Structures are given as C-alpha cells and as structure tokens.
Amino acid sequence: MYGIAIDVGTSGTRMHAVDLASKKIISTAITMRHPVPGANVMDHLTFCIEVDRTLAHKLLIDTSNKLMNMLDIDLKKVERVAICGNPIQLSMFQNIEVRDLAFVGEKTLRSKGVEHQKRDARVIPASDLGLELPDSAELMIPPAIKHEIGADALAMMYQTGLLDRKENVLVTDYGTNAEMALKVGDEIITGSAAAGPAIEGQHIKAGMLAAPGAISDVNADMDWRCTVLDDAILAQEGDLVNPNTGHAVETGMMHGKAVGITGTGVIAAIAEGLSNNLIKLPHLDTIDGSIHLQDGIVLTEHDVNEATKTFGAMRAGHFTLLEHAGLKFDELDIMYMSGASGTYVDARKAQRVGLLPPSCGQIFQFGNTSLAMALDMVREPQMLDELQALAASIRANHVMFATDKVFEKVFVQELAYWTEGMPMETYNMMLEFADIQPLPTQIKEAKITRTVLRDIPDLGYKGLRVLRDIGIFVRGSFEGCTGCEACLNECPENAIKIHQGGTSGFEIEVASDLCNGTACMRCERICPEKVFRFKELQKSLINK
Numbered sequence: 020m021y022g023i024a025i026d027v028g029t030s031g032t033r034m035h036a037v038d039l040a041s042k043k044i045i046s047t048a049i050t051m052r053h054p055v056p057g058a059n060v061m062d063h064l065t066f067c068i069e070v071d072r073t074l075a076h077k078l079l080i081d082t083s084n085k086l087m088n089m090l091d092i093d094l095k096k097v098e099r100v101a102i103c104g105n106p107i108q109l110s111m112f113q114n115i116e117v118r119d120l121a122f123v124g125e126k127t128l129r130s131k132g133v134e135h136q137k138r139d140a141r142v143i144p145a146s147d148l149g150l151e152l153p154d155s156a157e158l159m160i161p162p163a164i165k166h167e168i169g170a171d172a173l174a175m176m177y178q179t180g181l182l183d184r185k186e187n188v189l190v191t192d193y194g195t196n197a198e199m200a201l202k203v204g205d206e207i208i209t210g211s212a213a214a215g216p217a218i219e220g221q222h223i224k225a226g227m228l229a230a231p232g233a234i235s236d237v238n239a240d241m242d243w244r245c246t247v248l249d250d251a252i253l254a255q256e257g258d259l260v261n262p263n264t265g266h267a268v269e270t271g272m273m274h275g276k277a278v279g280i281t282g283t284g285v286i287a288a289i290a291e292g293l294s295n296n297l298i299k300l301p302h303l304d305t306i307d308g309s310i311h312l313q314d315g316i317v318l319t320e321h322d323v324n325e326a327t328k329t330f331g332a333m334r335a336g337h338f339t340l341l342e343h344a345g346l347k348f349d350e351l352d353i354m355y356m357s358g359a360s361g362t363y364v365d366a367r368k369a370q371r372v373g374l375l376p377p378s379c380g381q382i383f384q385f386g387n388t389s390l391a392m393a394l395d396m397v398r399e400p401q402m403l404d405e406l407q408a409l410a411a412s413i414r415a416n417h418v419m420f421a422t423d424k425v426f427e428k429v430f431v432q433e434l435a436y437w438t439e440g441m442p443m444e445t446y447n448m449m450l451e452f453a454d455i456q457p458l459p460t461q462i463k464e465a466k467i468t469r470t471v472l473r474d475i476p477d478l479g480y481k482g483l484r485v486l487r488d489i490g491i492f493v494r495g496s497f498e499g500c501t502g503c504e505a506c507l508n509e510c511p512e513n514a515i516k517i518h519q520g521g522t523s524g525f526e527i528e529v530a531s532d533l534c535n536g537t538a539c540m541r542c543e544r545i546c547p548e549k550v551f552r553f554k555e556l557q558k559s560l561i562n563k
C-alpha cells in the first residue's frame with residue numbers, strides 16, 4: 020500500500036509517493052509554478068476573496084491530481100495522504116473560508132461578519148476534496164499553532180528541532196512568504212514578511228524555482244563561475260563566464276544546460292556584484308547595465324531592484340522580531356534556514372546581502388520542512404495527535420509586519436539603502452532617531468552546517484518528475500473590445516493571448532499559472548476602451 024506526502028507551497032506543489040511497508044520514498048513530483056493567478060499569498064488571498072475561492076480550490080486539486088498521476092504508483096492502492104502548507108494554501112486546498120486570514124483585528128472581522136475558522140488537525144476522506152483516490156484513502160491535515168501561525172510554521176519549528184534549543188534561535192523559511200520565528204527562552208515570536216517572489220526566482224526575468232537547469236549559485240573572481248542544478252537537482256559546476264558579456268572563458272560539466280536562475284543564484288550574483296563593484300547601489304555598473312551568466316541568462320537592473328526590495332523586507336522582519344523580544348543582535352546565537360532557498364543558498368553570501376543577521380555564530384541549513392513534516396505524518400500517522408498537542412502548547416505571539424511600527428521604520432531605511440544608495444551610516448543614524456538598535460556593520464565568522472544536500476533530500480528510487488503544464492486558461496470577450504492588443508503587450512508575464520470570436524469579435528485568454536493576478540492588473544489599467552474586466556474572465560474555463 021502507498022502513502023502520498025504533499026507540500027502546497029506558494030510557488031509550487033511538491034509531492035512524494037511512499038511505500039507504507041518499507042516507509043521508503045518511491046518517487047517525487049513537483050510543479051514549477053502555482054496554478055492560481057498571483058505571485059504571493061496576498062495575491063492568492065485576494066483572488067479567493069475577489070474572484071472565486073472555489074476556482075482556486077479546483078485549480079489546486081486539479082494540479083494535485085495531475086502530480087499524483089506522475090508518481091508512477093497504482094493510485095488505487097493509496098491508503099493515506101498527508102499535506103502541509105501555510106494557512107492560505109491549506110484553506111484553498113480544502114475550500115474553506117479565507118477572509119479571517121485577510122483582515123486584521125477582531126473588530127474588523129466582526130464588522131465584516133467574518134468568523135475565525137478552526138484550523139485544528141483533522142482527518143477526512145481524500146476523495147471528499149476531489150482527489151482521485153479510493154474512498155478509503157485518508158487525508159491528514161496538520162494543525163495551525165494559532166490563527167495566523169500555520170502548519171508550515173509548526174513544521175519549520177518541529178522539523179528543525181528549534182523547540183528543544185536553549186539558546187536564542189531565529190528560524191526563517193526562505194520562500195515567497197518568508198515565515199520567521201524567534202525563540203527566546205520559552206517565548207516564540209513569529210512574523211511573516213511578504214518577501215516577494217524574487218526569493219524564489221519569480222519576478223526575475225530569467226527566474227525559476229530550484230529545478231533542473233537552474234543556476235543556483237555564482238562565485239566571482241575575475242570571471243564568474245556558475246553552479247547549475249542537474250536532473251537530480253544537485254548543484255554541479257557550470258561555465259566560467261565574463262559577467263560583462265556572458266562569454267564562456269571555460270566550460271563546465273553543465274555547459275549549455277542552464278535555463279534560468281533561482282532566487283539563490285540571484286542572491287549570490289548580487290552579493291558578488293556588490294563585492295566586485297559591478298553593482299554600485301542603486302545601479303549596475305556593467306557594459307550594458309546587465310550581469311551576464313552562462314547560456315544567455317541575464318540579470319537586469321530591474322531584477323536587482325526587485326530582489327533587493329525582498330532582502331530589505333526580510334531584514335526588516337528579523338529586526339522587528341529582535342526589537343519585540345528586546346534582544347540585541349549580538350545576543351542571537353543560532354540561525355536556522357529552511358525552504359529551497361534556505362537550503363541551496365551560500366549562507367555567507369546571504370548574510371552579506373542582509374538575509375540573515377550579521378551577528379549569529381552558528382548557521383544551520385535545512386531543506387523543505389513542510390514536505391518533511393507531511394512525509395513524517397504519512398510514515399507515522401499517530402504523529403498527528405502529537406502535533407495537535409504540540410501546537411496547543413506553543414506559547415507564540417505573531418507580529419503583523421503590515422501594521423507594525425518597528426517594521427515600517429526599518430523597512431523605510433532598507434528601501435532608501437537598496438533603491439537610493441543611502442549609506443549604512445545614515446541608515447543606522449535614522450534608526451537611532453527612532454530608538455531602534457543599530458545594524459552591526461561587521462559580519463561574524465559563523466560556523467555553517469548544511470544538514471541536507473538539496474531541499475528535497477530523497478527523491479526516491481524512481482526519481483523526480485516535473486509537471487510544467489498546470490493551471491487553466493480563463494477566457495472572456497468584452498463588449499467594446501477592439502482587439503488592439505494593448506493588454507497583451509502590457510502583460511509582464513506573457514500570460515495573454517487574443518483569439519478571434521466572442522461577442523466583440525475578440526476573445527481574451529489568460530494562462531492562470533503565468534498570471535500575477537490581482538496585485539498586477541496592468542492589463543485592466545492599460546485597456547484604452549476601459550472594457551477589460553479581469554474578474555469576468557473565469558466564466559469560461561478551459562483546461563490546459
């Protein structure tokens with residue numbers, strides 16, 4: 020009999036098939052994107068609230084069914100499934116109310132008639148949600164710690180062993196939605212920085228998730244050596260290139276195989292660019308204003324701006340947790356990094372660009388803790404009760420960065436530092452005026468321990484399959500549309516196609532997995548006839 024472990028992430032779904040007798044992983048399947056329009060959890064939340072929650076649910080279930088079919092097991096023999104993810108992804112997966120995750124404060128919730136959803140551990144028939152599995156197959160859903168602190172945060176704390184440490188520990192899941200928790204004594208303070216999609220390679224022209232062909236690291240000397248992920252998602256030596264031209268000075272074993280760059284590659288390129296003066300904030304000081312890597316992969320100034328705003332949000336998040344805990348930077352002992360980026364990134368380069376505090380003496384790099392916890396639940400189903408008890412026992416407080424004064428003050432300095440080139444002395448002076456501790460300017464030489472080789476440590480003996488074709492096309496025809504193609508040309512993700520037909524003579528088609536969703540809406544804004552209505556597009560659904 021088989022089990023399936025699922026991690027529903029903001030930027031993609033990952034899945035393992037497990038042999039329940041031997042408890043061994045058989046195979047792994049992943050998507051490269053999320054099927055719901057949007058690039059972060061807020062976009063997904065807005066899509067559910069303003070467009071169609073049931074459609075978001077259907078898209079996630081449809082993607083899971085496609086992925087399960089790639090696991091190369093007899094799905095009729097699946098006995099149990101376990102899932103993990105952040106509260107918004109798990110709510111979409113189960114098609115439960117999400118508005119309680121969107122609004123801050125009890126008064127606001129009451130005034131909008133929104134009730135808190137119970138997000139405790141539960142077990143339901145997997146087929147109830149539309150998973151194409153036998154009626155007897157159970158789906159195990161782990162608990163949230165409390166309203167805003169989801170099962171993914173529980174996974175991050177449980178799988179890293181954070182809860183057992185006596186030292187002051189900061190843990191961060193380096194993903195699109197950067198969950199972070201600071202443990203000081205028995206108290207835990209959590210936060211979630213909308214780090215933005217740059218950390219997982221999206222919003223970057225050549226960006227992609229950690230998958231075969233992704234440039235995951237660069238090391239600069241006179242020329243730059245690229246590191247590229249192979250078919251088993253292991254880092255291998257790529258070309259040595261001239262970053263001004265992309266010319267390969269020396270070819271590596273992954274020559275000709277790079278197809279994009281991950282967030283970790285972007286972090287590395289920016290760290291090296293800053294050290295080598297190819298980046299003089301806020302501009303790129305190269306021949307054509309871009310950094311060239313192997314096989315034509317290019318990092319533009321726009322990419323660097325997108326990524327550094329993310330760095331600023333993450334650093335402001337860490338700052339905020341420390342300030343709320345009354346902890347000085349040099350009192351922070353240990354840093355845990357999880358998620359794909361937290362696994363693959365060169366921790367020293369990440370520290371150089373501010374993604375982890377400069378003062379921690381020990382750094383541990385973990386893999387995908389969400390998938391690891393789902394996997395443990397599949398292997399040991401009784402663990403669900405333990406997780407429920409643990410979730411109830413954790414004394415955790417959540418800081419909403421969106422409304423937090425410390426976060427706001429630090430993030431303003433971060434933006435000035437990265438996007439205007441404000442000197443660090445001025446940055447710290449501004450913090451002093453705001454009665455916030457300064458950012459240490461010296462980076463401590465930390466001991467780094469990499470606990471896994473890749474974010475999914477074991478792919479199983481049948482290996483990895485990548486599902487690229489996800490999502491749906493949403494179509495609509497707008498009365499008054501002239502077919503001018505302004506929307507098509509404006510779309511940053513090439514998500515729009517225009518066909519002949521419909522009431523106006525033109526049908527607009529949007530690929531849901533490519534679209535940035537309600538946070539973008541450039542197509543609507545550019546329409547000269549003011550007829551483009553994104554929300555009306557879902558009326559006609561066509562499977563990709």
Ligand code: SF4
Pocket residue numbers: 509510511512513514515529533534535536537539540541542543
């Ligand atoms: S322009 Fe429109 S279709 Fe393109 S990404 Fe933005 S919202 Fe999506």
Ligand code: SF4
Pocket residue numbers: 497499500501502503504505506507517525527545546547548549550551
């Ligand atoms: S921009 Fe407006 S008028 Fe032009 S093709 Fe798109 S929907 Fe039609």
